[in-house]
Amino acid sequence: MKQAMPLPGHVPLIVATRGDAVESVYYGSLAVAAADGRLLAAAGDCTFPMFTRSTLKPFQALPFVADGGPAHFGFSPAQVALMCASHSGEPRHLAGVADMLARIACDEAALQCGSHAPLFYAATGRAPPADLAASPLHHNCSGKHAGFLAWCRLHGQPTATYLDPAHPLQRAIRRRLARLLGLRTNALPLGIDGCGAPNYALPLACLAQAYARLASPGAPPPLATLFAAMTGHPEMVAGEARNDLLLMQAAAGDWVAKGGADGVQALGVRSRGLGIALKIADGSPRALQTALAAILDRLGLLPADGASPLAPWRAGEIRNAAGRLTGRLLPVFELVRPGAAQESGGAGGGDRQESAA
Template sequence: MTGAVELTEIWRADRVESLHLGHVVICKPGGEIVDAWGDPETVIYPRSSAKMIQALPLVESGAAEAAELGTEDLALACASHNGAAIHTERVTAWLDRLGLDDGDLRCGAHMPRDPAAAKVLTCSDEAPGQAHNNCSGKHAGFLTLTRHLGAGPEYLDLDHPVQVAVREAWEDVTGEAVHGWAVDGCSAPNFATSLHGLGRAMAFFAAARDGADTPREAAAARLRQAMAAHPELVAGEGRACTELMRAMGGGVAIKTGAEGVFVAMLPKQRLGVALKIADGATRASEAAIAAVLVRLGVLAADHPATRRFLDAPIVNCRGITTGHVRAAAALR
């Protein structure tokens, strides 16, 4: 067991100005560790990186099929989206099909990250709705499962049937009991797990196949495939999740989480990746995941999207490149 190690460097001119430390683990479906940096047993909150785990009960219960959800809906259930029109219009339509509206969500509202959507709201003096919340697709999924189970409206309560199902799925795919829980930014419970457990879960998703013997594995395959098929819905333009998935041609699904978490599911290799930057820096997690994907042979090092995150330029107010965000040599 070791502490956090150097994963990302911030260069200015010819010297390293800052360092981001963290942990990375690459796992097989049974939890066997293929490679690791730092301490794979460190316990973290996966935050939004684990939305596909939270969506498992939606699919395996039959709720998604009963509600006639398509792949776009399933991608949104796993998304941390920008709140662009392509996101909010789909979430609103989903709620309409359920006979629900924005007020039934429990995620809260915030301004969209998408510049065009933010400009529309600002210029019209309209307040953002809960559909603009980056987690609104996940919450629409929670509501769909709530309706299917005939449960009450407070689907975020820890003892609500939705969250009971999420916790059971979470412990199953991570292979360990949760290490407590906390309230996430969207007010949903976020269960703590070891990085090793999260990597094991991602390997389970990576290895899942259509026509699987178990509803859980079949659900995992559908969710992973939906994410890879619709990278623009999982995040949005300019985001690492979207750009890197596009660069990999839909063969790999990846997902960011707050506070420097990133995961990847590599179906051909049957591998799962989980990483955590100790200081929570997103710039560091994006560089680190790009380096790991290049190292595993699924992302081209010379692709423009790769260069944008693996060796990201730091540009000042005059447009002068003053430095770079680079993955540490150990990951390259």
């Protein structure tokens, strides 16, 4: 008999009601961690490896930034933010990536991310033009891929195979990520992301720690550069009406946010020295904003008077096509502070090694 695949121990985070009855339940897990790896609070399973998806992007840009790439090619802070982005394909995003490619003597044909309609249209509820011809520049990951190509140019490495997990670039990313979190490189489960790039699974506690380190005032220069670029240019990290932009605008200069496909969201909070990582189990975006608002409320990060631009996320209203309120999305979880036994191993559990900045 085939051995059962292990599954994460998710818990109910959000329920959707219709009238006064529960109609749907959204399971998931979350972790709140400090930069040193201490697990501060959790719900569900924060030790099961879950794919980081686009929350990995700042750390995929880390080798290029650490090696002085932005200064070498004259990339602006906004373009560094684009390397960390799931951008919306707005004109400023397309122009920024096109300029990056020009600076490294590549064209968009070198991008191996594929193409799709700009996310701008879905985010703003507009229909794409009938004659839209999407190119790799429109892909939300084109800034990341331009950064990959720039690393190859910087180091004289081949560009045709830059997505191969064995390519020196991808090995450098894996080493940097493992070193950042004090993990062994062979402890990072590998998968291929939607854009073709290698992606790694991490326990949510480790992902939260990574964002706490990204937001730390004492972060080493490469992380500090990435934090400054993302928080200084949040409009390049996402786009109009997108979660990451709204989060970073809500606490300008303090919160660094990056979401990922299939219900993943990470947030670093500089003023509190913590990182947050959230996974909605079924990958649905429907419950994500309500879950985020509930986490921020429970951590005392949203003003009680409703002054935050994120206050509407609390309401979780479900309306039909006529605009009538039919139900709500409601949080049903509690943040639990782990016991000493859980904290003693740090955020990532037993397979850890000495952390190096």
